[in-house]
Amino acid sequence: MSTINKSQFWQDHITAWQGSGLSQAAYCKQHEIKFHNFAYWRNRLSPAKEPSAKL
Numbered sequence: 001m002s003t004i005n006k007s008q009f010w011q012d013h014i015t016a017w018q019g020s021g022l023s024q025a026a027y028c029k030q031h032e033i034k035f036h037n038f039a040y041w042r043n044r045l046s047p048a049k050e051p052s053a054k055l
Contacts, residue, residue: 010041
């Protein structure tokens, strides 16, 4: 599976999880995917966070 296909696979699962109302762990168990892989891709595909401005 190419990186693009992996990214799409995990993005689809992340979107489905967000609409499922389940916890991350419950969603992963229900779909038989490893929680640590889900968490890795959720973090990798999340928008970059802006560093907070220091005064």
